[in-house]
Amino acid sequence: MKKYIIFTMALIGFLGCKEVKKEEIKEQAVALTILEKVAHAHGFENFKNIKEIAFTFNVDRDTTHFQRSWNWNTVTNNVETEEITYNRRQVDSLIAKTDAGFINDKYWLLAPFNLVWDKDNFTYEHQNNVQAPISKTPMQQLTIVYGNEGGYTPGDAYDFYFGSDYIIKEWVFRRGNQSEASTVTTWEDYVDTNGLKIAKMHKNEDGSFKLYFTDLKVTPKSN
Numbered sequence: 001m002k003k004y005i006i007f008t009m010a011l012i013g014f015l016g017c018k019e020v021k022k023e024e025i026k027e028q029a030v031a032l033t034i035l036e037k038v039a040h041a042h043g044f045e046n047f048k049n050i051k052e053i054a055f056t057f058n059v060d061r062d063t064t065h066f067q068r069s070w071n072w073n074t075v076t077n078n079v080e081t082e083e084i085t086y087n088r089r090q091v092d093s094l095i096a097k098t099d100a101g102f103i104n105d106k107y108w109l110l111a112p113f114n115l116v117w118d119k120d121n122f123t124y125e126h127q128n129n130v131q132a133p134i135s136k137t138p139m140q141q142l143t144i145v146y147g148n149e150g151g152y153t154p155g156d157a158y159d160f161y162f163g164s165d166y167i168i169k170e171w172v173f174r175r176g177n178q179s180e181a182s183t184v185t186t187w188e189d190y191v192d193t194n195g196l197k198i199a200k201m202h203k204n205e206d207g208s209f210k211l212y213f214t215d216l217k218v219t220p221k222s223n
Contacts, residue, residue, distance in 0.1 A: 034124075034142060037166045038160065038166045039112050039115050040166075041166035041197070042168075042198075043192070046195030049195065050194060050219070050220055051074060051220060051221045052217075053109075053218050054070065054215065054216070055213050055214075056069040056070075056213065058210075058212050059211050061210075068081070086099070100152045103152055108202065108211060110198075111168070112168060118146070121147055122145055126140065126141070127140070127141045132161040133170060133172055133184050134170050134185075134204075135169070135170065137169075139161040140161070140164075141159055141161055142160040143157065143158070155177055157174040157176075157177040158171060167197070168187040169186065170185070171185065186201070186203055187199040187202060193217075200214075
């Protein structure tokens with residue numbers, strides 16, 4: 001009888017260990033990459049529930065101001081401006097300049113999501129304890145370098161800086177993957193709108209350059 005009890009307990013222990021190992025394997029299988037961790041920290045998993053995103057892209061440089069407004073239907077891929085409406089699946093030479101502007105502005109708005117959307121189009125490197133360019137604070141650094149073919153600005157590179165929460169605090173844009181920075185700005189004034197965490201303000205160290213979003217509206221799909 002005692003042997004039977006010991007054997008039963010051993011069997012239960014073995015099965016229990018087996019279940020734990022299964023859970024460990026399952027967790028490892030769904031472990032997020034650094035690209036996904038940053039994207040998900042900004043609400044990437046909620047994007048599938050969004051129907052439209054409207055915003056005005058603003059740039060203040062010294063005493064000059066520039067702006068343009070967009071309304072993007074994420075379901076149909078229709079893009080509406082004050083002048084025209086077009087579909088991103090049907091971009092021709094007449095629309096290319098407008099679409100390039102939209103892609104630029106949308107990238108500033110949703111760059112963390114492009115880490116997943118564009119993952120097959122760039123290489124990346126991740127490092128810890130790298131000094132951020134503006135705050136001089138040690139942060140994680142994620143560098144992505146786009147391929148030399150395709151897109152409106154092939155070969156460009158971006159350095160993202162963030163802490164343990166994976167929320168981007170600063171970034172560097174390097175045109176053509178040159179060693180010197182083309183643009184260095186903060187990521188701040190975050191808002192959470194229908195699950196998307198969006199930085200509304202980006203500015204350089206001395207504040208002479210500000211890129212920001214106004215009239216931001218994120219519309220969810222109807223149930």
